[in-house]
Amino acid sequence: MKLILLMAVTVDGMIARDDAHFPDWTGRADKRLFVEITKAAGVIIVGSKTFDTIGKPLPGRLMVVMTRNRRRRSRWDNLIFTDRSPAELLADLERRGYREAVLAGGATINDLFAHKHLIDEIRITVSPLIFGRGITLFNTHLDLPLKLRAVQPLEGDLVHLIYDVPKPDANTQPAS
Numbered sequence: 650m651k652l653i654l655l656m657a658v659t660v661d662g663m664i665a666r667d668d669a670h671f672p673d674w675t676g677r678a679d680k681r682l683f684v685e686i687t688k689a690a691g692v693i694i695v696g697s698k699t700f701d702t703i704g705k706p707l708p709g710r711l712m713v714v715m716t717r718n719r720r721r722r723s724r725w726d727n728l729i730f731t732d733r734s735p736a737e738l739l740a741d742l743e744r745r746g747y748r749e750a751v752l753a754g755g756a757t758i759n760d761l762f763a764h765k766h767l768i769d770e771i772r773i774t775v776s777p778l779i780f781g782r783g784i785t786l787f788n789t790h791l792d793l794p795l796k797l798r799a800v801q802p803l804e805g806d807l808v809h810l811i812y813d814v815p816k817p818d819a820n821t822q823p824a825s
């Protein structure tokens with residue numbers, strides 16, 4: 650299973666002004682790319698706060714919403730709520746036949762997968778904006794070296810960056 654973290658950021662590294670900020674600032678070219686990459690994978694994983702800013706699943710893809718609230722029930726065939734661990738969730742998706750999944754925020758959920766070294770690729774679109782304050786791509790301490798694979802200018806002064814995330818050396822990785 651390949652896990653792609655796909656996010657839009659401002660030049661100062663923000664993904665939103667606050668946890669209820671609707672993502673209407675990321676630009677048309679980024680939205681097109683988001684549709685293309687998520688449809689190719691077939692599944693999108695998000696946190697419950699991110700889902701609540703959208704309010705419904707995106708068509709043509711399975712949407713997995715991470716929540717600890719077991720009372721949440723889905724009204725849609727292509728939306729599931731889960732409190733599984735990141736590793737269990739990816740194993741379950743693999744059993745369902747998915748070969749790729751897109752992790753699409755927010756910061757809290759990105760952290761969960763990053764700390765377990767489950768992210769294989771990071772794709773971010775940088776928007777020509779500065780929020781000054783807000784929510785960053787991750788919100789806890791991390792130390793992840795990346796390898797730049799591609800830089801793609803997009804219309805609207807956007808830049809799409811693709812990084813590989815090397816797996817840590819098994820001998821040096823601390824147990825967690």
Ligand SMILES: NC(=O)c1ccc[n+]([C@@H]2O[C@H](COP(=O)([O-])OP(=O)(O)OC[C@H]3O[C@@H](n4cnc5c(N)ncnc54)[C@H](OP(=O)(O)O)[C@@H]3O)[C@@H](O)[C@H]2O)c1
Nearest residue numbers: 657665668670696697698699715716717754755756757758
């Ligand atoms: N720019 C972008 O590309 C982009 C992408 C995505 C999101 N965003 C923005 O990011 C903001 C939201 O980010 P966020 O970090 O505040 O929230 P988030 O990551 O979307 O969701 C956090 C929620 O996930 C649930 N959760 C936390 N730990 C969990 C665990 N171990 N297992 C299962 N569920 C768990 C909790 O919800 P419960 O209380 O339900 O348990 C928690 O409140 C929004 O403004 C959104 O628009 C931006």
